[in-house]
Amino acid sequence: MVAPQPDGILLVDKPQGISSHRVVSIARRRLGLKKIGHAGTLDPMATGLLLLGAGPSTRLLTHLVGLGKTYTATIRLGVGTDSDDADGTPTSTAGVAAADVSDDAIERAVAAQRGVIDQVPSTVSAIKVDGRRAYDLARKGEEVVLRSRTVTVSRFVVTGREDHTVTVDGVDVPVVDLDVVVDCSSGTYVRALARDVGAALGTGAHLTALRRTAVGPFDVADAVDLEDDSVDVAAALARPADVARRLFDVVALDAAAAKDLTDGKRVAVEHPDHDGPVAAVAQDDDRLVGLVSVRRGRLRVITNFPAPAPVGTTTDGAHA
Numbered sequence: 235m236v237a238p239q240p241d242g243i244l245l246v247d248k249p250q251g252i253s254s255h256r257v258v259s260i261a262r263r264r265l266g267l268k269k270i271g272h273a274g275t276l277d278p279m280a281t282g283l284l285l286l287g288a289g290p291s292t293r294l295l296t297h298l299v300g301l302g303k304t305y306t307a308t309i310r311l312g313v314g315t316d317s318d319d320a321d322g323t324p325t326s327t328a329g330v331a332a333a334d335v336s337d338d339a340i341e342r343a344v345a346a347q348r349g350v351i352d353q354v355p356s357t358v359s360a361i362k363v364d365g366r367r368a369y370d371l372a373r374k375g376e377e378v379v380l381r382s383r384t385v386t387v388s389r390f391v392v393t394g395r396e397d398h399t400v401t402v403d404g405v406d407v408p409v410v411d412l413d414v415v416v417d418c419s420s421g422t423y424v425r426a427l428a429r430d431v432g433a434a435l436g437t438g439a440h441l442t443a444l445r446r447t448a449v450g451p452f453d454v455a456d457a458v459d460l461e462d463d464s465v466d467v468a469a470a471l472a473r474p475a476d477v478a479r480r481l482f483d484v485v486a487l488d489a490a491a492a493k494d495l496t497d498g499k500r501v502a503v504e505h506p507d508h509d510g511p512v513a514a515v516a517q518d519d520d521r522l523v524g525l526v527s528v529r530r531g532r533l534r535v536i537t538n539f540p541a542p543a544p545v546g547t548t549t550d551g552a553h554a
Contacts, residue, residue, distance in 0.1 A: 240265045241289030242471025243298070247457035250281045260460045261286050264467040273298035273449070274420070279321045282446030283454040290539045291474045297481060297511060297525070301450030302388075305416045307441055309428040311335060312409035313402060314438030318356045318425035326438035329407040332397035335435055340392060340412065343434035347427050348390050352382040356425045389417035390427065411442065451480045474522035474539060478513035482525070485514050485533070492516035492523045496540070501533045510536050 248257050254275035261270050271292035273285040282305075287295045312330035315322030357380065394413035399406050412431075416424055425441050432439025447454045458470045478484070491501045495514055505512070510527035524538040 239289050240267060240468050240471055242287075242291050242473055243294060243477045244286040244288060244467065244471050245452055245454070245457035246284045246286055247454055247459055248276055248281055248284050249459070249461065251278060253278050254284060257284055257460060258286065261288070261467065264460060271295045273301075276446060277319065277321070277425075277444070279319050279441075280444040280446065282444075283449050283452065283457055284446075285449055285452065288471060291471075291477070293537050293539060294474060294477060296537075298449065300420045301452075302417060302419055303422070303446060304448035305418070305424050306443075306445045306447055307414050307416065307424050307428070308443040309412040309414060309431060309439050310400075310409050310442045311412065311432055311435060311437040311439045312407060313400070313440060314429070314432060315440040316357065317440075318423075318429040319441040319444070322440065324402055327402045327405065327407050328438065330410055330435075330437040331408055332410060335410055335437065337392075337395070339435060340395075340410075340431075343431045344390050344392060344414070346434060347430055348387050350384060350386050353385050353423065353426050353430075354382045355380050355423050356429065383421060385422040386419040387416065387422060387427070388419075389415060391415050410437075473520075475513070475515050475520050478515070478522050478525070482511050482513045483508060485512055485526070485528070486517050487514055487523060489516065489518045492518070492521070495523050495526070495533060495535065496538065498535070498538075502531055503528065503533055504531065510534075 244261060246257055246261070248254060254272065258270055258272055262268065265288055267288055271287040273287070273295045276282065276284060285295070285298050312328065313324055314326040316325050392412050392414050396411045397408070398411070399408050401407070416427065418424070424444055428439045428441045458465045458467065460467065485503050485505050487495065487501065487503075491503070492514075495501045505528045507530065508528045511525035512528060514523045514526050514533060515521065516523050522539045525536045526533040527536060528534075
């Protein structure tokens with residue numbers, strides 16, 4: 235009997251120091267697939283949750299990209315960098331005396347970044363400017379002007395503070411490190427939050443640590459380490475139907491209705507009108523048949539999910 239190709243959403247805990255694309259490459263090798271999709275990347279310095287898609291489940295990734303994110307981070311006041319994180323080159327090293335930055339002043343600067351804000355992304359970012367990545371332009375010394383974007387920061391709180399001294403280019407610099415937790419909309423740059431807090435305080439600032447702990451309802455506690463050879467990566471894939479249930483309303487289909495929807499037919503159901511996505515799940519094998527909308531008791535396909543192709547076929551339903 236031919237085994238089906240891997241199909242599902244993989245929660246990965248990315249280690250520090252490697253790119254997200256390297257993580258995708260490891261997943262390809264571990265799962266034996268040429269193409270695997272992802273729902274957003276993390277900078278090499280950052281750690282934490284990445285969502286990857288294998289097989290037909292890559293079609294779910296479009297609906298995962300826009301989910302809210304939760305991060306823990308450390309902001310260092312007193313030193314700024316050109317990338318707004320520890321991987322960049324210091325651009326300001328004036329330092330900051332602990333007595334000059336009160337907890338109340340920090341709270342005011344942090345509070346100004348909460349809610350719906352206009353944020354200018356970090357210059358060293360993957361945003362494209364005239365078809366070229368901003369970080370490529372910045373590293374070549376070209377001027378980079380990025381437009382602000384509206385983002386939502388629903389939580390931004392300081393959970394710890396440490397006043398100490400660090401050595402930058404052979405010079406001792408007094409700094410204040412702030413441990414923070416951030417809940418934000420997709421597209422928010424935590425590095426830019428650090429930069430703007432430092433600007434408000436007049437100290438300069440950058441991130442020294444960043445960890446993504448959650449994406450929507452998915453938590454890093456449930457993620458796997460792809461560099462651990464003892465992990466059964468295929469077994470760790472979250473089933474498409476299970477993922478869809480965590481995100482959408484569900485309509486159950488009997489075998490005949492599931493086949494009709496797969497064949498592109500309009501299927502009648504008892505379900506309130508809904509613009510979708512609604513997850514259409516086959517009752518007999520608990521398979522995600524499609525994401526649909528509901529109009530006047532009939533389903534309309536938004537995205538269908540074919541059954542996984544057997545191993546050895548030339549397509550895997552994935553996209554880059």
